[in-house]
Amino acid sequence: MREVFHQSLEEVQSRLVEIAEMVTVAIEKATKAFSTSDVALAEEVIAGDDLIDERSVSLDELAIEILAMQQPVARDLRIVVTALRASASLERMGDLAEHIAQLTRLRYPERVIPADLMPTFARMGELDVDVARQLTELLRTEDLVIAESIRNADDEVDELHASVFDKVLGARTSEDVTAVVDATLASRYHERFADHAVGVAKKMIYLATGDWTSHGDEDPEG
Amino acid sequence: MREVFHQSLEEVQSRLVEIAEMVTVAIEKATKAFSTSDVALAEEVIAGDDLIDERSVSLDELAIEILAMQQPVARDLRIVVTALRASASLERMGDLAEHIAQLTRLRYPERVIPADLMPTFARMGELDVDVARQLTELLRTEDLVIAESIRNADDEVDELHASVFDKVLGARTSEDVTAVVDATLASRYHERFADHAVGVAKKMIYLATGDWTSHGDEDPEG
Numbered sequence: 001m002r003e004v005f006h007q008s009l010e011e012v013q014s015r016l017v018e019i020a021e022m023v024t025v026a027i028e029k030a031t032k033a034f035s036t037s038d039v040a041l042a043e044e045v046i047a048g049d050d051l052i053d054e055r056s057v058s059l060d061e062l063a064i065e066i067l068a069m070q071q072p073v074a075r076d077l078r079i080v081v082t083a084l085r086a087s088a089s090l091e092r093m094g095d096l097a098e099h100i101a102q103l104t105r106l107r108y109p110e111r112v113i114p115a116d117l118m119p120t121f122a123r124m125g126e127l128d129v130d131v132a133r134q135l136t137e138l139l140r141t142e143d144l145v146i147a148e149s150i151r152n153a154d155d156e157v158d159e160l161h162a163s164v165f166d167k168v169l170g171a172r173t174s175e176d177v178t179a180v181v182d183a184t185l186a187s188r189y190h191e192r193f194a195d196h197a198v199g200v201a202k203k204m205i206y207l208a209t210g211d212w213t214s215h216g217d218e219d220p221e222g
Numbered sequence: 223m224r225e226v227f228h229q230s231l232e233e234v235q236s237r238l239v240e241i242a243e244m245v246t247v248a249i250e251k252a253t254k255a256f257s258t259s260d261v262a263l264a265e266e267v268i269a270g271d272d273l274i275d276e277r278s279v280s281l282d283e284l285a286i287e288i289l290a291m292q293q294p295v296a297r298d299l300r301i302v303v304t305a306l307r308a309s310a311s312l313e314r315m316g317d318l319a320e321h322i323a324q325l326t327r328l329r330y331p332e333r334v335i336p337a338d339l340m341p342t343f344a345r346m347g348e349l350d351v352d353v354a355r356q357l358t359e360l361l362r363t364e365d366l367v368i369a370e371s372i373r374n375a376d377d378e379v380d381e382l383h384a385s386v387f388d389k390v391l392g393a394r395t396s397e398d399v400t401a402v403v404d405a406t407l408a409s410r411y412h413e414r415f416a417d418h419a420v421g422v423a424k425k426m427i428y429l430a431t432g433d434w435t436s437h438g439d440e441d442p443e444g
Contacts, residue, residue, distance in 0.1 A: 064303055071293035081286055084306065169399055177391055177402055184406040 005070045012066065012083045015059045017139045019090045022052050024132040026097035027193065031125030034100050034186070035118065039108040045101035052094035056087045063087075075207075082207040086139070089196045089203075093132070096193045103186055113183045114176070117167060124160045124190040127153050131197040138204055147201035154194040161191040227292045234288065234305045237281045239361045241312045244274050246354035248319035249415065253347030256322050256408070257340065261330040267323035274316035278309045285309075297429075304429045308361070311418045311425075315354070318415045325408055335405045336398070339389060343405075346382045346412040349375050353419040360426055369423035376416040383413040 026045050033041035063084045066072065072080055103112050113121060131153045138146040164187040168180050205211065248267050255263035285306045288294065294302055325334050335343060353375045360368040386409040390402050427433065 064299065067289060067303070068295050068299050073290050077286065077290050081289070081306070084303070085310070088307070088310065165403060168403060177399075180399055180402045181387060181390060181406050184403050185410065188407065188410065 008066050009079050016083055016086055019055050020136040020139050023090050023093045024136055026094055027132050028129050030097040030100040033104045035122055037108055037111050039105055042101040042104040046098055049094050049098040053091055056091040059087045078207050082203045085203050086200045089200045093193055093196045096189045099189045103182055114179050117183055120160055124157055127157050128190055128193045131194050135197045135200055144208055147205055150197050150201045154198045157191055157194040161187050230288050231301050238305055238308055241277050242358040242361050245312050245315045246358055248316055249354050250351050252319040252322040255326045257344055259333050261327055264323040264326040268320055271316050271320040278313040281309045300429050304425045307425050308422045311422045315415050315418045318411045321411045325404055336401050339405055342382055346379055349379050350412055350415045353416050357419045357422055366430055369427055372419050372423045376420045379413055379416040383409050
């Protein structure tokens, strides 16, 4: 019985890592599609999001089944609760990658954003991909040093997000309104993606330490 | 022991209702502050969000304690899992009300959005307040008819959200870029608020029926 139980917990963890890997692929493709106006790649991300959603639902079902059948306590309980919480965040990260892909498709064959914002979005995209990779590693290894590194990457994303508004607002005359709307939304999606990763990283700290108090400020932007 | 257990479950439910009430007050004040440029009222919302966050963390702690100590099964387990999930959504709804208040404060004494968009935002604000009230009632009564009504209100919010882009994009010449950015973000915040309410309503359907399958499309916008 204990044997079966620990197999279930390992299954929870490996499924969480698998979803994080899928989200990493989604954000890699989405940011590449966004910067190159590759509509076929954008379509792949959009089509792929259903599978992320399904895996997330299926992980939730497994977690709830474990709660009902095995009644875990202490660290085992924290593993299951953390998985429930993390799967919701990963699912939202997948949605945000999909949103970035949808903007690409919506504007195709035009680029979503003007040339002078490209370097900013290229860097934000790079950081989001990096954050997703690190998060996968954190879920796999439970190495909390990675949580700190994710938080630093998120700080840089937040700064870039603020700089997008400055740049857009600076150009008051000839700027195309569509470009302003798109840049605003795209920047927000990138920023939320990294925020969610920070949220999951905090849940991993809870898993390791039992300290739940860092939950409230998941969205440090306010 | 059973007696104590059922008291705990009632405590979970009443705390969830209490947080929903706080979120309702927050969105009422935020949308009023937004439409009247009332910076004092906006400050109240911003200052009040910490309490919503605290209550949400405290509810999570209670839920996890119940899982550990009482090891609920079946419907009792669903109550606890639903509370964990719903508290995360309510906390985000509080954040979104705070975002709307922050935009108001940021632009004060100017209005956040131009006069011709006021009726659209007034209606979106009305719907978000209505959705928060209905959600509180749904959490209190578990009357699933309300879940359907929340979904209808959310559909209307989605339509208004789309119409904001049409209106902003229609005015290509004299539009102030700041107003475009603000309207884009404000509209997105309003839309996400109602989305989260639909998400919680789905969790209540899960609570009543044990059917978890509607989880994946929490964000129907894609």
